[in-house]
Amino acid sequence: MYFKSITLAGSMALLSSAAFAGCGISGGNVSILSNDFAAINAVTAAAAECAGDGVEVTINATSEHRDLQVAALSANPAQYSSAVISNGSIVPLLNEGLVRSLDDLVAKHGSSLNPNQLITMDGEIMAIAFMANAQHLFYRSDILEQAGVDVPSTYEDVLNAAEAIRDQGIMEYPVALNTKTGWNLGEEFVNMYMGTGAAMFNPGTAEVAINNDHGVATLNMLKALTEYSDPDFLTFDSNATAALWEAGNLAMATLWGSRGAPILDDEGSTEAITSATVLAAAPTWGGGSTPASTLWWDGFTIAKNVSDADAEATFIAMINGISTDMVKANNDLAPWLIEGYVPDATAAGVAATAAGGANPYPMLPFMGTLHGALGGELSDFLQGNESAEQALADVEAAYTTAAKEKGFLN
Numbered sequence: 010m011y012f013k014s015i016t017l018a019g020s021m022a023l024l025s026s027a028a029f030a031g032c033g034i035s036g037g038n039v040s041i042l043s044n045d046f047a048a049i050n051a052v053t054a055a056a057a058e059c060a061g062d063g064v065e066v067t068i069n070a071t072s073e074h075r076d077l078q079v080a081a082l083s084a085n086p087a088q089y090s091s092a093v094i095s096n097g098s099i100v101p102l103l104n105e106g107l108v109r110s111l112d113d114l115v116a117k118h119g120s121s122l123n124p125n126q127l128i129t130m131d132g133e134i135m136a137i138a139f140m141a142n143a144q145h146l147f148y149r150s151d152i153l154e155q156a157g158v159d160v161p162s163t164y165e166d167v168l169n170a171a172e173a174i175r176d177q178g179i180m181e182y183p184v185a186l187n188t189k190t191g192w193n194l195g196e197e198f199v200n201m202y203m204g205t206g207a208a209m210f211n212p213g214t215a216e217v218a219i220n221n222d223h224g225v226a227t228l229n230m231l232k233a234l235t236e237y238s239d240p241d242f243l244t245f246d247s248n249a250t251a252a253l254w255e256a257g258n259l260a261m262a263t264l265w266g267s268r269g270a271p272i273l274d275d276e277g278s279t280e281a282i283t284s285a286t287v288l289a290a291a292p293t294w295g296g297g298s299t300p301a302s303t304l305w306w307d308g309f310t311i312a313k314n315v316s317d318a319d320a321e322a323t324f325i326a327m328i329n330g331i332s333t334d335m336v337k338a339n340n341d342l343a344p345w346l347i348e349g350y351v352p353d354a355t356a357a358g359v360a361a362t363a364a365g366g367a368n369p370y371p372m373l374p375f376m377g378t379l380h381g382a383l384g385g386e387l388s389d390f391l392q393g394n395e396s397a398e399q400a401l402a403d404v405e406a407a408y409t410t411a412a413k414e415k416g417f418l419n
Contacts, residue, residue, distance in 0.1 A: 032059035032329050037322025038067075041309075042078060043093035045070040046247070048140060048267045048343035049307070053093070056330030064322060065261040072246060074098075075192055080224055081278055082107040087312035090323040095305045096371045099128075099136055100377050104415075108135055114324040122328075126346060128308060138308035139331040140343040142267050143367060144187070145358035146292055151258040151285035155179060160287075164201075164230055164294035164301065167261055171237035174260050183260035184237040185253055188391070189246040195384030196303075197263070202227045203368055204294050204301025215375045215417040216407050220401040228390055228397040230294060243388055257282050259364055263291070266359035267307075270341040273355055288358035290365050300362045303370040306346070375417040382407040 041048050060066040069089070071077070075098050080209065081088040082102060092102065102108045111134040115122060119137075128136035145162065153160060156177055158170040167184065174183040187193040204210065207223040210216060221229075235242050235334045239253075251268050253259050255278035264272075272278070291302035309327045311320050325383050329335075333349040341350075344356040352360065370376075382404045390400035412418040 014314075032064070032325055034059055034062070034064045034322045034325050036063035037316075037319045038065050038090065039319070039323045040089045041066070041068045041091045041093065041323075041327075042069065042074050042081060042089040043070050043143065044074050045072050046267060047271050048345075049093055049340070051335060051339040052139065052309075052330040055332060055335040056326040056329075059322075059326040059329050064326075066326060068217060072248065078102060079105060081105065081141075082312045082314065084313045086316070087314040090315045090319045091309050091327055092312065093307065093309050095142070095307050095370075096128075096372055097377070097380070099310065100372065101306075101375060102310060103130060103135065104374050107313055109139065109313040110134060111311060111324065114311070114321060115192075118321070118325055118328060126308075128306075136308045136310045137327070137331070138306040138345075140267070140307045140345050140348055141359060141363075142265055142305040142307060142344070143359045143362045144196070144263050144265050144291060145300070145304050145362045146258075146289045147254065147262045147264050147269075147272070147358070148287050148289060149260045149282070149285050150287050151281075152179060152183070158376070160289065161261065161292055162290075164204075164234065164292045167292060168233055168237070170261065171189045171234075175237065180258070180260055182237060182239040182258070184234055184262065185233075185242065185245055185250045185259050186234060186238070186263045187245055187247055187250055187265075188231075188235060188238070188242045190243050190388045191330045191384040192380065193246050193384070194243070194387055194391075195380040195382075197231060198227060198383045198387060199370070199380065200231055200263075200291070200303055201294070201301050203303055204291075204297055204299055206297055206299055209371060209379065210373070210375075215373075215412055217379055217405055217412075219379075224401045225397045226295060228387070228400060231387075232391055232397075237386035243391065245340055254278075254286070255282065262377050266356065267343045269358065270343065286406070288354065290358060290361035291367060293365075299364040300367040302362050302367045304363055304367050305370055314316075350418065375412055375415070376416075378411045378415060378417065379404075379408050382411065 057066045078092045126138045127134045156173040161167045169181045205223040211218050291300035336345050336347045336349045343361045386403040389395045
C-alpha cells in the first residue's frame with residue numbers, strides 16, 4: 010500500500026498547549042508503548058498524571074519498541090492505545106492500517122495545537138509531533154586539544170583526529186557510533202549514504218539504488234570509523250554509546266540530539282567530562298556539503314483497534330504529556346516543538362545539522378524494508394568477512410525478496 014504524502018508542516022514550529030485541569034477524562038484505559046530515554050519518559054510521565062477517577066495509565070518504555078509495535082497494535086483490541094513513534098517507525102503502522110485518523114479528536118480536544126504539529130497522510134491527521142531529533146557529532150574539546158587536532162567538520166577529519174589520539178596513546182578506541190546489528194546499524198548506513206546526496210531508490214519506484222559506488226564508499230567509511238571503535242561495536246546502541254561517553258571512554262561519537270541533555274547534566278559522569286563535551290553538526294564527507302544525518306520528529310499515534318472511549322482518553326492524556334508545563338519542567342531534555350521551549354547547548358547539534366541542510370529520513374512505505382535489510386546484512390562486512398560489493402548484493406537480495414512479499418515490487 011502506498012501513501013502519497015506524510016508531512017510535518019514546518020521543522021521547528023511551536024505548539025500551544027495548556028495542561029488540562031484533572032485532564033478532563035471521566036474514564037478509560039490509557040496504555041502507551043514508547044522508546045526509553047529521558048525526553049520521552051518526561052512526556053509519558055506527564056501523561057500518567059491523568060491516572061485516577063476511573064482512568065488507568067500504563068506505560069511500556071523499552072528500546073525494543075519498534076520490534077513490538079506492529080504485533081502489539083495488530084491485536085484486537087490492541088495491546089497499547091498509543092504508540093510513541095518517529096517519522097521512520099510510523100511507516101509500518103501506516104502500511105498495516107494500525108493507527109487511526111486523529112481529525113475528530115483534534116477537532117474536539119486539540120484547539121490549542123498548532124497545525125505544524127499535525128502529521129498528515131493524504132489529508133488526514135495521523136500523529137502529533139512534539140520534538141525534533143537528529144544524530145550528530147559529540148566531541149571532547151579537551152582531548153582534541155591534547156591531541157593537537159582541530160574540531161572535525163568532516164568524517165575524514167574524524168578519522169585523522171582518531172588516528173592522532175590513538176598514536177599519542179590518549180585512547181585506543183576514541184570513536185563510537187550506534188552500530189548495533191539491526192535497526193541501529195541500518196540507520197548509520199542511511200545517515201552516511203544520505204551524505205553522498207545520492208538517491209536510495211530509483212525515481213518513482215521501490216527499486217533499491219544503493220548497490221553502486223556511493224554504497225561502497227559509504228560502507229568503507231563506516232568500516233574505517235569502526236576500526237577506531239571498541240571491538241564490541243556491533244552491540245552499541247544509544248544507551249551503550251551514551252554510557253561509554255559518560256564514563257570518559259570516548260573522544261568523538263555520533264549520538265542522537267535527545268541524548269545531549271542527559272550527557273551534559275551532572276548525573277552519571279564528571280565535571281571534567283561534561284564541561285568538555287560539545288554538541289556539533291553531523292559531519293559531511295567525500296567532498297559533499299550535506300551533513301551525513303537524517304532529520305526526525307517524534308510524536309504519538311492512537312491505535313485503531315481500541316474503543317473510541319479509550320482512544321479519546323489516550324489522546325487527552327498525551328496532550329497533557331506535551332503541555333507547556335511539561336516543557337518548562339524539562340526544557341533541556343530535547344529540542345521540543347512546544348510553546349515555552351528555550352533552546353540551549355543541548356539543542357546545538359540538532360540545530361546545526363538542520364541548518365547545514367540535512368535531509369529528512371525518507372518517508373516511503375518501503376523504506377522500513379530496506380532499513381531492515383541493511384541492519385541484517387552489513388555486519389559481516391564490518392567484521393571483515395566479505396567485501397563491500399558482496400554486502401550490498403546481499404542487502405539488495407534481502408530487500409527485493411521482502412519487498413516482493415509485501416507487494417512493493419512485482
